[in-house]
Amino acid sequence: MDRMGFPVSQAVDANPMIAGGGIVELLLVIFGIVVALAVVTLGVVLLGRHRANKREDDLHQDLQDQRADIERREHRLSEREERLDAEHRHLETRAHELAEAEAAVETRRAELLDIEADRRLTLERVAGLTAEDARRQLVESIENDAKRSAAITAREIERTAQEEADVRAKRILSTVIQRLAAEQTTESVVSIVHLPSDDMKGRIIGREGRNIRAFEQITGVNLIIDDTPEAVLLSCFDPVRREMGRLSLEELVADGRIHPSRIEEVHERSCLEVDRLCVRAGEDAAFEMGITDLHPELVATLGKLRYRTSYGQNVLKHLVESGHAAGLLADELGLDRAACVRGAFLHDIGKALTHEAEGSHAIVGAELARKYGESEDVVHAIEAHHNEVEPRTVEAILTQAADAISGGRPGARRESLEAYVERLHRLEEIAKSKNGVEKVFAMQAGRDVRVMVLPDVVDDIAAQVLARDIAKQFEEELTYPGQIKVTVVRESRATEVAR
Numbered sequence: 183m184d185r186m187g188f189p190v191s192q193a194v195d196a197n198p199m200i201a202g203g204g205i206v207e208l209l210l211v212i213f214g215i216v217v218a219l220a221v222v223t224l225g226v227v228l229l230g231r232h233r234a235n236k237r238e239d240d241l242h243q244d245l246q247d248q249r250a251d252i253e254r255r256e257h258r259l260s261e262r263e264e265r266l267d268a269e270h271r272h273l274e275t276r277a278h279e280l281a282e283a284e285a286a287v288e289t290r291r292a293e294l295l296d297i298e299a300d301r302r303l304t305l306e307r308v309a310g311l312t313a314e315d316a317r318r319q320l321v322e323s324i325e326n327d328a329k330r331s332a333a334i335t336a337r338e339i340e341r342t343a344q345e346e347a348d349v350r351a352k353r354i355l356s357t358v359i360q361r362l363a364a365e366q367t368t369e370s371v372v373s374i375v376h377l378p379s380d381d382m383k384g385r386i387i388g389r390e391g392r393n394i395r396a397f398e399q400i401t402g403v404n405l406i407i408d409d410t411p412e413a414v415l416l417s418c419f420d421p422v423r424r425e426m427g428r429l430s431l432e433e434l435v436a437d438g439r440i441h442p443s444r445i446e447e448v449h450e451r452s453c454l455e456v457d458r459l460c461v462r463a464g465e466d467a468a469f470e471m472g473i474t475d476l477h478p479e480l481v482a483t484l485g486k487l488r489y490r491t492s493y494g495q496n497v498l499k500h501l502v503e504s505g506h507a508a509g510l511l512a513d514e515l516g517l518d519r520a521a522c523v524r525g526a527f528l529h530d531i532g533k534a535l536t537h538e539a540e541g542s543h544a545i546v547g548a549e550l551a552r553k554y555g556e557s558e559d560v561v562h563a564i565e566a567h568h569n570e571v572e573p574r575t576v577e578a579i580l581t582q583a584a585d586a587i588s589g590g591r592p593g594a595r596r597e598s599l600e601a602y603v604e605r606l607h608r609l610e611e612i613a614k615s616k617n618g619v620e621k622v623f624a625m626q627a628g629r630d631v632r633v634m635v636l637p638d639v640v641d642d643i644a645a646q647v648l649a650r651d652i653a654k655q656f657e658e659e660l661t662y663p664g665q666i667k668v669t670v671v672r673e674s675r676a677t678e679v680a681r
Contacts, residue, residue, distance in 0.1 A: 373416040373428045377435060383407050383414065385440050386431075396442035400449050403427030421489035422460070426452045460485030467498055471505045471527050477554035486534040495589065497534075501527050503588035504581070511580055518577070525563030525577050526584040528556070532564070542665050544568050568629060570667075608660060613652050613668075618644070630667045631656075637674040645670040 306312055377383065387394050387407065394405050402423050406415040416431065418424035429452040434440050437448075461478075464485030468476050476484075487498040508526035512519040532547025548565035552558075563581040566573040573579050606624045609631055613622040618639035623632040633652065635645060649670040656666050 373424050375414050375416060375428060375431050375435065377412045377414065380412060382435055385438075386414065386435075388440065392442065393440050393445070396445050397427075397431070400442075400446050401427040401430060405431075421491070422456060422486050425489045426456045429455060457482070460488065463488040463498060467502055467527075470502055471523055473524060473527065480528070480531065480551070480554050480556075483531055483534045483550065484528075487530070490533055492530075492533070492589075497530055500588050501530055504529065504584040507584040507587045508580055511583060515580075517580065521557070521559055521577050522580050522584075524556075525560045525581045528560060529564050529567045529581050529585060542568070542570055544570050605660065605662065609656070609666070612655050612659065616648055616652065618648070628662060628666065630669070633668065633670045635670055635672050637672050640670075640672060642672065645672045 309316065385393070386397070386405070388396075394407070397403075397405055402420070403416050403418040403426075405427075406417060408415070414431070416424055416427050418427065426449065430445065430449045433448050433452065434445065437444075461482050462485065464476075464481035464483070467484055468474070468481060484498065484501070487501065488496070490497040492500065505523045505527035508522040509519050511517075512522040528547065528551055530543060530547065531550060532543035532545070535543075535546050535550065544565050544567055548561045551564055552561045559575055559577050562571070562573075562575055563578040565571045566578040567581045567585055569582075573582065606628050609624045609628055610622045613619060613631060613633050616633075618635045619633055620636050621634040623634075624630075625632060631652070633648070635648065640648060649668045652670075653666070653668045656662075656668070
């Protein structure tokens, strides 16, 4: 349909002119479109050409800038090359001058060597010796002088060292002994219990002696009632047990009620009290020594030595003195103070167990210390302080010295010199009384007896029997601290003279 509302086909058929005008219009529209496209295409082409021309101008400008930069660089390179050429020529000149100078030096050196050779030959001809002979003689002369001077110096140093060592040793020992300044001990092997009146003795004995029998059976302490006014005696080989008995008896006397059941009850409390006092004494002694890591069992064992004496000297105080002496000696000699003090402080700990274990107190103490974790150096110092084991360390020898200082100081022990000498003489007399004995030597303060026998009278089996008999007679007839080692020595010698 057309714009008027009629169908096209009908309009064309009705008016052919009108149909032809529509085609013309369509052609005009198409032509306009083509023209417009041509104009746009031309504009695009012109714009692209403009841009290409501008890019070409920019590229040309960049090319000119790069050429200018290259020219500047070429100019700088040419200038640098000229400078390098000039420096190279200068270096060649210097090298030539140095070569000439080196050649001159070599020439001068050769001349000097020739002069030195001529001078040496002249000296050798004048002295009649070659340079090697002269050098050897000079070295020998200097060596002999040096050896002589060294020998004189060494002898002087040795003499001075010996004198200074003697003086220093005396000063160290005197200083250590003086700084100990310990009091004289007065403990005994018997405890005395004072009574309010003599009537208390009858109550202690009890009806038909039942109280005294019960007391001795329960405590293991001998109760001696004699004519001493208002006092009874307690005797026991074990000082700790004797102290328990003393505390028990004092409490019974103070309470007044004395009968077997009461004795048993009081003794139990006294045992606990003595154990507490032992631990406290051991802790105080260890604290005084500055030792804080002792095993509790060692502390308790040390505390038991509070009630043990050796020739009137309290053993625990003896250990404290020995520890102080070892510390002073270690400071003077530059040794390990802690190890020396520890070894000396524990060296007699075995005395608390000698009535319970076999062997000397040194061996028993060493085993006890090893059991509770002490170091091998401390254990060795304990077992070697009476030479029952050969001392291998400085700490062991120093422990022996500290023990001797504490035990040998004036007033430390109550055994007189006469009694000591008499005991040694008695040891030798007993051993000499045996058949076949040639010589007897009492050593180590009577702790070691060496018996020399005649080999043609005493054979090997008889030697063993002889040692056993002598030791048994010592046990029966003598009183002595610790133990005595008897050694029978039998030696056979065959001698012949070649003529």
